[in-house]
Amino acid sequence: MIREAIYHRPKNNFAYTYDKETLHIVLQTKKDDMQRVELVFGDPYDWKNDEWQTETKSMTKTGSTVYHDYWFIAIKPKYKRLRYAFICKDESESCVYSEGGIFNTLPKDIVNYFCFPFLNSVDVFQAPEWVKNTIWYQIFPERFANGDENLNPQGTLAWGSAAPAPSNFFGGDFQGILDHLDYLEELGITGIYFTPIFKAYSNHKYDTIDYMEIDPQFGDKQTFKKLVEACHERGIKVMLDAVFNHSGYYFPPFQDVLKNQENSKYKNWFHIWNFPVVTEPKPNYDTFGFVSSMPKLNSENQEVKDYLLKVARYWIEEFNIDGWRLDVANEVDHTFWRDFRRTVKEVKPDAYILGEIWHDSMPWLQGDQFDAVMNYPFTNSAIDYLAKNTISATTFKNVITKVMHMYPKNVSEVAFNLLDSHDTPRILTLANGNIERVKLLYLFQFSFSGTPCIYYGDEIGMRGGHDPDCRACMEWDEEKQNRELFTYVQRLIHLRKTEPLFGNNAAFRFLYANDKTNTIAYEKYDKQKRLIFLLNAGENEANVASACIFETSEQVNECSVSHFKNDASKECINISGPLTVPALSYRIFESTK
Secondary structure: OOHHHOEOOOOOOOEEEOOOOOEEEEEEEEOOOOOEEEEEEEOOOOEEOOEEOOEEEEOEEEEEOOOEEEEEEEEOOOOOOEEEEEEEEOOOOEEEEEOOEEEOOOOOOHHHOEEEOOOOHHHOOOOOHHHHHOOEEEEOHHHOOOOOHHHOOOOOOOOOOOOOOOOOOOOOOHHHHHHOHHHHHHHOOOEEEEOOOEEEOOOOOOOEEEEEEEOOOOOOHHHHHHHHHHHHHOOOEEEEEEOOOEOOOOOHHHHHHHHHHHHOOOHHHEOEOOOOOOOOOOOOEOEOOOOOOOEEEOOOOHHHHHHHHHHHHHHHHHHOOOEEEEOOHHHOOHHHHHHHHHHHHHHOOOOEEEEOOOOOOHHHOOOOOOOEEEOHHHHHHHHHHHHOOOOOHHHHHHHHHHHHOOOOHHHHOOOEEEOOOOOOOOHHHHOOOOHHHHHHHHHHHHHOOOEEEEEOOHHHOOOOOOOOHHHOOOOOOHHHOOHHHHHHHHHHHHHHHHOHHHOOOOEEEEEEEEOOOOEEEEEEEOOOEEEEEEEEOOOOOEEEEHHHOOOOOOOEEEEOOOOOOOHHHOEEOOOOOEEEEOOOEEEEEEEEO
């Protein structure tokens, strides 16, 4: 038994309130080191005859990585208080792991036990419930549809007539989006994430000039209000992108600094190192990256904070938007984000706050700042395994298992699971043009926990390399669209909406990974039923022993994405022999426990 590998801390993703009554507890141990883990627990004030009253329950192993096993249990403390320790057992010995150390037997002194003082309801992580069931669609407004040519910027090119470039315009606008809401509704979309719509110099609009005004090329506020209302009538939520880390070069306060230098009343709005301010060859002020046209805002300055919080409030109050996606969120101070959350939730308690963070984000996900982050660890591993075929099945299983245990379950349920975006190559390009790999990506994305997002045009097979190539004009000619892929994605969305186990109403667990055949199996399950997914990411047909996935007495029906809800299409199969999965394909099974 490797005792020094046992780890727990009574906070964050290892001990947290899942709801007002339930405490989730997780223990990490060395992989394959423990045969059994039990939780011994009790109320710290429950004593009889000088004996502390405790219970003991077995924990469930919910996943393994290359180095660790994770053990889980849900407890409903009678009095909302808990002291606890772990009894760890291997083949030959056992130990008690507690806050006071590691003991051979249960310590008598209660001070040695981990403590969860009280399940205060205000401390429960509460993200908007609607997000769990939302299917997002990311729109880059300049490239989705040109509905009003009167708004075209000077030099606008004919739609799709040239490759996307950092400086060209094709006239995408709000009217174009309004004109195609039927398309989004047909696909099954229930949430739109817009990249920035505020007045800016560039085509991507991440260099804001005025946070309180819409860019004229997209339309006016009346048209935007009409768009939001039209989306809401169709059951589609609207999330805007805010760039609060930095402004654009033509942001009036920054222009004032360039003009008046040390005498500018806005000089403390930015992080200026010295005067005079220069932009070339290198800026002498903090920026996004080293981009001189994107000066970093000083969110610790009260005037800046008041202005940005006014922006956060205004677009919810006046236009009833449903959420904010926050660009470069990890470079803004935590105090600002706490104030931001209070401001947003005061106006609209069920607004969704999504941060763009590409790494471990636990400091932002403790209920006082964001509801979720963009789940790039999920993205990267899914792309590497299913699109690029550059990591093994076991590595993929290990990475996703780690992702699952990075955050509390109620955080993971609203994680923003994307496969690509305006910042990355498109999935079909990443998959080297292989549609079957893209299908596997979508199957895994839609059957995983969290809230999935489609980047505009991926569902019809658009390609594109790194920015700006991934920002091409949406293809509206159906003869040039991959309609079979559209239908496939549409069916997955329908499954996500109609089959409870397909989405967030089920637990997730890997069952199998084979590097030789490049296959994985995982299940989504509750107390009554489970769905088993068998994916072959290899280039050859694979045979999987049924005993690796099923019990011999288990009653199993095989289903398909196309006719999942049609009982006539389900086939009861013999699970005693090997299961054959064609190359770059999948099989789905349904089992009643």
